[in-house]
Amino acid sequence: MSHDSFFVVTDWLFGIPALLGIVLYLFGVYRSDRQERLRRWPRIRIVWWITGVLLSAGALVGPLAALSHENFTWHMAGHLLLGMLGPLLLALGAPVTLLLRALSVRRARQISRLLRSRLAGFYIHPITASVLNIGGLWLLYTTGLFAAMHHHLWLYVLIHIHVFAAGYLFTVSMLAIDPVSRRFSYAYRTVVFILVLAGHGILSKFLYAYPPVGVSIEEARAGAMLMYYGGDAVDLVIIVLLFRGWYLSAAPVRHQILT
Amino acid sequence: MQVKHVTNWENRKEFRTRNLWAGILFGLGFVAFMDETVFHQLLHWHKFYDQSTVAVGLVSDGLFHAFSWFATVGGLYLAADLNRRDALWHKMFWGGKLIGGGAFQLYDGTIQHKVLQIHQIRYDVDIIPYDLVWNGTAVIMIVAGLLLVRSAGRDARDAGQVQPHVT
Numbered sequence: 047m048s049h050d051s052f053f054v055v056t057d058w059l060f061g062i063p064a065l066l067g068i069v070l071y072l073f074g075v076y077r078s079d080r081q082e083r084l085r086r087w088p089r090i091r092i093v094w095w096i097t098g099v100l101l102s103a104g105a106l107v108g109p110l111a112a113l114s115h116e117n118f119t120w121h122m123a124g125h126l127l128l129g130m131l132g133p134l135l136l137a138l139g140a141p142v143t144l145l146l147r148a149l150s151v152r153r154a155r156q157i158s159r160l161l162r163s164r165l166a167g168f169y170i171h172p173i174t175a176s177v178l179n180i181g182g183l184w185l186l187y188t189t190g191l192f193a194a195m196h197h198h199l200w201l202y203v204l205i206h207i208h209v210f211a212a213g214y215l216f217t218v219s220m221l222a223i224d225p226v227s228r229r230f231s232y233a234y235r236t237v238v239f240i241l242v243l244a245g246h247g248i249l250s251k252f253l254y255a256y257p258p259v260g261v262s263i264e265e266a267r268a269g270a271m272l273m274y275y276g277g278d279a280v281d282l283v284i285i286v287l288l289f290r291g292w293y294l295s296a297a298p299v300r301h302q303i304l305t
Numbered sequence: 306m307q308v309k310h311v312t313n314w315e316n317r318k319e320f321r322t323r324n325l326w327a328g329i330l331f332g333l334g335f336v337a338f339m340d341e342t343v344f345h346q347l348l349h350w351h352k353f354y355d356q357s358t359v360a361v362g363l364v365s366d367g368l369f370h371a372f373s374w375f376a377t378v379g380g381l382y383l384a385a386d387l388n389r390r391d392a393l394w395h396k397m398f399w400g401g402k403l404i405g406g407g408a409f410q411l412y413d414g415t416i417q418h419k420v421l422q423i424h425q426i427r428y429d430v431d432i433i434p435y436d437l438v439w440n441g442t443a444v445i446m447i448v449a450g451l452l453l454v455r456s457a458g459r460d461a462r463d464a465g466q467v468q469p470h471v472t
Contacts, residue, residue, distance in 0.1 A: 236375060243371035248363050254354045271353060278374065285374055289382040298390055 052199060057107050059203060064103035071095050071141065074148035084147060095139030102132030106206060115196060118258070118265040122272045128206065129179075129213035130280040137217045142224035162227040172230055172238040175215040180245040182212055187249065192258040216242070221287055232292045239288070243281050250274035314464045316392035321461070324387060324394040325454065328401020329408075331380025332450075336406040337373030340413065344426070355424040362421030369417070373409075396460065400453035407446030414440040 075087045104110055105124035114121035142161070146154045160166060168174055186192055186205060195201050220239055222229050250273040257266030317324070344351040387393040414436065417423045426435040 236379075240368070240371050240375055243374065244364075244367040247370050248367035251354050251363055251367070255356075274353075282374055282378070285378045289378050293382045293386060296386060 052202075053112055055199060056111060056203065060103060060106035060206075064099050064107070067099045068096055071099075071139065071144065074144045077148040078144060081147070087144065087147075091139045091144075094135045095141065098132050098135030098137075098139060101127045101135065102210060105132070118261045118269040119272060122269040122276075125209060126272070126276040126280065129209040130277065133210065133214035133217045134280060134284060136214060137221060137223055140223050146225070158225070161225070167227045169215055170219055170226055170228075172216075172219040172235055175212065175219040176238055176242045178208075178212040179216040180242055180249070182208055183246070183249055187253055187258045188256075190259060193260045217284065220284055221291070232288070235288060239281075239285070243277075246277045246281070247274055250277065312464070313391045314461060316390060317394040317397075318461055318465075320387055320390065320392040321394070321397065323383060324392070324397040325401045327380050327383035327387060328398040328403075329380075329405035330376040330401075331384065332402035332405030332407075333409040334373045334375075334377025334380055334405075335402070336409045337369065337413075338377060340410075341370075350427040352424045352428070355422065359421055362417065362423045365417060365421055366423050369409075369412075376405075394457065396453055396457040400450045400457055403446045403450030403453065405450075407443045407450060410446065411440060411443035414443060 071092070075092060078084060078087045105114070105128035110120065110124050110127075114124040142157075146157060149157065169178075186195075186209075191201075191205070195205050218224060218226070219230075220235055250270045253273070254267050254270035257263055261269075340351070345353070384393060384398065387398075414426075418425060418436070418439075425432055426439055
């Protein structure tokens, strides 16, 4: 398949869901705000959501997607957007909460039953989400998968969906902004998170020394350092949000504001 | 009328270990952060990766690097929690900071730099004086921290003997 037709396919394949994501979210906000018993949907969440969609899609559609095909450093910039920063912003948009508000009570119950199912519980588990996230990256960069991805369209599409989905699952398993079936203790989440961040950093330094097949040493070094420090920056935000959650939940009783 | 601030010794004693741990965590994280900013980014003495790094060194470096972010942020949130409980005990907190910071620096300077060979303090120089200053500072920090913690404990005992009264 020629490169041009490759990008025509991926532009449409990823561009349309991204546009739909924004339109449906705004429609959900409209439905939620029309219900008078509910608090007005926070406007900042709309900003988080739209920025999250644009940044995630930015890695898959248009010039950055084309550049990351040729250059490992750009590829890594795209992955930071698609697998870390985008998912974090999307999670801050609280899409599940919005969905439950926008649907009828009967439909909302069905969705919440689905979210409480064993299968959903398995994927949202911090350890599952972490293994999918970091394990996937190790597989991608230390096997022939990375080179193969650029020659097979279906593999490219699958891997990018995986990176995005695993990044989103990991973020929500740590932050629990939306309702979840089971909330793990802060200590539990912290321990898992430390291992994930360590795994991410170790992989970065490993790639610095041993580039993926077909990547020059200069590109690999720049890409690995971007992965290391960019990953730190996004994860630092998640760490602050995680501990902020602990701080708010551990407030002494006399400081709690009754509403 | 003069309002005299009475230190809340009851709260401090109740949260004695939390004060110490908040300090140890923050100190450890802060020293790791300074290591990254000053020696990696500003001076460019440290290297991102050194060919002589052994595999276990990569793992140790990765774990400590990850842990240090959690320690920094977590230590600060613990201190904020103590503050809102009127239990923040600066002497104990500082003692912890020095112990945690010194311990990390000593670990970094001996195990990580020397045994695991992650990277050296600086390249193309006689490394001995650098190592001595690095690890010497670490030991001084630990000793100073331990002394502060002991002194804080003495303060708490003395305060227990005198009943504070508010007029």
